[in-house]
Amino acid sequence: MEPRPTVVPPPIQLRIADDIRMQIERGELTPGDSLPTLAELAERWSCSVGSARAAIALLKAQGLISSGRGKAPVVRVPPRKVIRSSERHQVEKDLAARPEAERAVVGEAETNLNMQISEQEFRSRYDQVEARAALADLFRIEPTDLVLRRRYDSTDRATGLLLSSSVSYMPVALVSPNPALLDEANEPWPGGTQHQLSTVGVEIMTIIDEVTARMPTTAEAQLWGLPDGVPLILCRRISLDANEKVVEVSDAEYPADRTELRFVTPLKPWPKRRSNGGKTSGRQGGRP
Amino acid sequence: MEPRPTVVPPPIQLRIADDIRMQIERGELTPGDSLPTLAELAERWSCSVGSARAAIALLKAQGLISSGRGKAPVVRVPPRKVIRSSERHQVEKDLAARPEAERAVVGEAETNLNMQISEQEFRSRYDQVEARAALADLFRIEPTDLVLRRRYDSTDRATGLLLSSSVSYMPVALVSPNPALLDEANEPWPGGTQHQLSTVGVEIMTIIDEVTARMPTTAEAQLWGLPDGVPLILCRRISLDANEKVVEVSDAEYPADRTELRFVTPLKPWPKRRSNGGKTSGRQGGRP
Structure with missing residues (x-):
């Protein structure tokens, strides 16, 4: 003390x-x-x-x-927080296995923002760029190998302000067996990235979310309409197949005043059941 | 466009x-x-x-x-980032089921900070306070019911600056069957919170981490030695038993310039295997 x-x-x-x-x-x-x-x-x-x-x-x-x-x-009146839960990863995976008619009616946007789709303007821009050191390291490819870069954002039609923004990367060699995956004109793709990858034989088995935060740049604060003193939460999503090979990396930004990220971790049960005596005490007591 | x-x-x-x-x-x-x-x-x-x-x-x-x-x-020279992974939840649970000799040698501090234990000073302060509205809602108790509040922090002996800080809450009625749990003199408790709860018959089956960020107050920036423009990441850990009853809530703060939170989500496999033809194309192709 x-x-x-x-x-x-x-x-x-x-x-x-x-x-x-x-x-x-x-x-x-x-x-x-x-x-x-x-x-x-x-x-x-x-x-x-x-x-x-x-x-x-x-x-x-x-x-x-x-x-x-x-x-x-x-x-300040804090804006309502949008909760983004890791449980959506399994929901999106299950959706990717459904017929197109079903996939087409559920978009990620509907589940993410407290706003009607008609109030939002979506943009998807694809290009192919060199992986460079950090991504090459994750994908285990050469720094000069190409990755498909997909930039997504949505803006509020009324104010022009950003509502969501993310950039996704996948190795071109991985997705090029299905040329439709290289064309932004196919967005929004029913069933999203998990379905897109399924068309080239990839099933995502693990998703790792890496979270940190930093202050926005001046330009970012302007685009998001951020009040002074509000950080951006940065979330990098890394998707792995059954062999733990990285198949997609996605970087998203969230304004901290209107976002809460939620991660659910189920735990395996203890190997054997303990008796619930209720009479235990001290450090030795009641070990499972 | x-x-x-x-x-x-x-x-x-x-x-x-x-x-x-x-x-x-x-x-x-x-x-x-x-x-x-x-x-x-x-x-x-x-x-x-x-x-x-x-x-x-x-x-x-x-x-x-x-x-x-x-x-x-x-x-700025960015400090080395400490990675805190959700995989530690299962590690801590497994540890809680081990004999005391084993539990005693592994402390959370060793796994969290790039620093020897001897360089750190730990404090644990327990008290009992009224739950008040927000916690009462989570625990489904009355706002005037008591919760055990446990405040933990560690500081760098060399600089006096904060290295970690968290506050944990559990209903007094839940933990009081083992009076040892109410006494801060029993810290550090071998095997941590999951073992402590095991002594009153509680097994944590799900952990939910809720993450957001905000700028530090002046006092917080001083205690952590935060440079200008570095936010705090806030993480609330909610622990649930098999009946989805909340048994513990813990609020931790992490300086964003030296922390990365990592959350691992394993996904269930698709119901049936798809053939990996490699010839698929377009949106219909290759559904699992």
Whole structure:
């Protein structure tokens, strides 16, 4: 139980920002509420208006408050979170084995966004590029070998803002036995990538999702309509066949303020059942 | 193939920042390289030193460059990423079924951090608090019912900075049949939470990880030693028994610049094998 290492007391703008943040966390300030004016903050904390302004800028950068030009800052209204569950991987696999009539009626977009398809504009762009070092390493091909790059995005017709964005890679040598897979005009493909790969004899047996996050670039923040202080979640999906060969890699980006990724891990049962005595105690007790 | 909606050309500091970002992405500037001085940037882009400074500030906020007070900015050296895989859930479950001698020698810390245990300082703090609405909803108990809250963190002995931080919750009524589970003096518990729960007759059959990200607060950035522009990844682990009853909830935070979460999803095979003809083409071809 060592105390934390001693830290220098934070400057006034950090104390103001943390005080407001705690008011938001305790629910004393709720989404949409206006914050005190700079003059009010300066008086309450006996500090300069400049320090109050710095506190407000910090809360904006942390994604807690928003303000347009000339508008008073308000507590941000968080957008509804879209949940993307790893359980969709099996659902998509099962769908890929169904007849085309069934495959055609279910699109990924319907299950991903809180929005009608007619409100969205989809784009698919295919090209063939050199794998380069990192992808060549994953696919175990040469860096100069070609990969089919498929860029997908959807935008909100009303605002022009991005709703989804991903880039998929597959070795051209793997998919070229079915030339239809090389042509973006065949998008949207009923049954998606898992069905596409089935047409060249590939069955995906394992999917690995690698997740991290970073701040958006200026251009990305503009395209997604991201408020200040909202990170992008990056998810790389790596699909493997029964021999653990990588057959597809897909990089998707999700705005953190409107996305939750959910991963479900079923566990194998313990080898033998334990008796549920309820009388056990201590570290030795009740081993299975 | 609609063009993007027209956007106003970005101001000069955004163009400078995006140019430098692309140089980093293309590998023309590599980690540790110094950036041009403000005067050099101003001359090259025919802009004011103030605009050049704004571009540098933006790159700092995006986590791409770092600079101490009075030091020239350099391209950030990204720390080595620690990979946390969902496969550890089954490993931990298997371990919980082993004899204590075996459980005692494997600690989670060894598998999580690129650091010797002797270099880290661990803390475990237990207390009992009211569940409140959100947790009560998950555990299906009353908001005033008590939960055992266990706060874990580890710090780097050399720097005092946080290395890991998580908070776990379990209903007191669930764990109290084994009073040893209520006492933080029994930490580190050999075999961890899955073994602890086994002593009260609970076997975890499913783990759900919910992942999102947000910017750190000022205090969090200080405790973790986070550079500007680095988000925290938030991961809530929800553990369920065979009846899908929630038995534990754990909230962990990970600095995005040094963490990658990896989730492995095995898929069930398609019901019947397809022949791998290699002659298939078009959307109808090669259904499994």
